């Protein structure tokens with residue numbers, strides 16, 4: 132936990148807002164105290180007992196009444212704190228936020244000891260006074276409040292931020308300090324539509340393309356420490372990002388890992404050695420990691436056919452190698468998908484999701500001639516049957532267990548060509564939605580809903596999405 136603290140009027144809320152704006156959760160201790168006044172009946176009872184019934188109202192506490200009382204009388208302030216602080220402390224420990232904006236730190240030495248770092252926002256008296264007056268406090272109020280707060284006593288881990296200048300100057304200083312807590316390879320505000328074949332999606336707050344296990348470990352540690360959500364991205368050929376983007380870190384697996392290499396390059400390399408077995412997956416535009424996660428397949432071949440083992444990294448940094456059987460491959464699924472992301476594709480540091488890094492293959496010896504013939508045939512088939520001239524994410528729905536494919540069911544509902552905005556059911560292949568230009572995730576989802584409803588109504592079949600919809 133990092134505390135942002137400072138005397139009244141020093142501008143700690145401004146610093147907290149800047150940190151928040153950069154994508155980090157900051158708990159406001161003051162706001163939390165007010166939440167507790169509202170919810171904690173025992174706390175309310177004690178306050179009423181010590182400060183009278185007028186101290187309470189329907190929003191929890193009568194702030195003006197309490198402020199008038201305690202800022203005139205240090206004893207009353209101490210009494211209020213002795214009632215509130217223990218409850219506040221235990222709640223903060225429970226929530227364990229990455230940052231906390233806490234005015235009370237100087238009165239609470241045990242709390243400061245728990246902080247990994249303490250940012251003390253400092254401003255001279257005049258600057259503080261002017262800020263408080265600008266907030267609408269009377270001169271008397273300002274003086275009283277400034278009197279009740281004495282300089283901070285912090286034992287260790289402190290970092291002083293001077294805030295006598297403009298907001299822009301304060302922002303520059305905060306970003307510099309914050310930057311030391313952000314791993315080097317992380318980029319900010321990266322447009323996700325550039326990283327997926329659908330060409331849809333807003334900005335990722337953070338984005339990284341790690342090329343080594345060490346870098347991945349650093350990113351996982353960072354996400355855990357700062358409670359940053361993360362999403363693992365391969366080639367982006369089976370994802371629909373939100374129009375709002377992604378409020379966390381997108382980790383695109385680099386090509387140094389086998390998982391980050393394109394399926395195409397691995398098929399080609401194997402073919403060059405007279406090895407095949409998954410050459411009919413040629414034309415699937417993803418990475419090995421994405422293909423393993425989804426157990427990608429086509430023309431009766433699937434990646435699992437040639438998998439010997441897969442190595443992934445767990446959140447705690449443990450490398451796990453699983454045999455093919457242990458990967459629990461099934462139709463468009465694997466243990467990696469089942470472990471959580473299919474239900475909640477965004478990891479918020481609480482699930483057991485793993486990142487696929489390496490794989491060993493058991494290819495079959497096949498002559499290069501046959502491999503190349505197979506590859507050519509499937510590529511020609513794709514060109515004829517799939518709307519490759521438009522951005523898309525492949526099959527939108529899984530084929531149901533019924534005798535008809537998802538595409539045939541959608542086609543039978545007369546939905547080919549049906550559109551919402553620039554998202555359209557392909558005229559060529561009914562299980563593809565194409566982006567005719569400016570389609571949004573909202574358009575695609577509305578069209579998906581329409582398809583699901585129609586297929587349910589006309590065929591009594593519940594279609595299940597194959598694409599991964601990544602929430603903001």
Ligand SMILES: Cc1cc2nc3c(=O)[nH]c(=O)nc-3n(C[C@H](O)[C@H](O)[C@H](O)COP(=O)(O)OP(=O)(O)OC[C@H]3O[C@@H](n4cnc5c(N)ncnc54)[C@H](O)[C@@H]3O)c2cc1C
Pocket residue numbers: 328362363364365366367368369370384390391414415416417418419420421422423424425426427428429467472476485486487488517519523524525526599
């Ligand atoms: C034109 C077109 C044709 C297609 N044809 C087929 C087809 O014939 N058969 C088929 O099965 N699919 C097909 N697809 C869908 C898609 O290409 C595959 O599902 C592919 O395997 C996804 O790989 P990716 O690297 O793009 O994964 P992404 O789209 O980046 O990610 C998909 C999912 O995998 C997860 N993931 C990716 N990499 C990792 C990793 N290293 N560790 C853990 N999780 C990871 C992501 O978090 C996400 O949940 C097609 C897509 C297009 C656009």
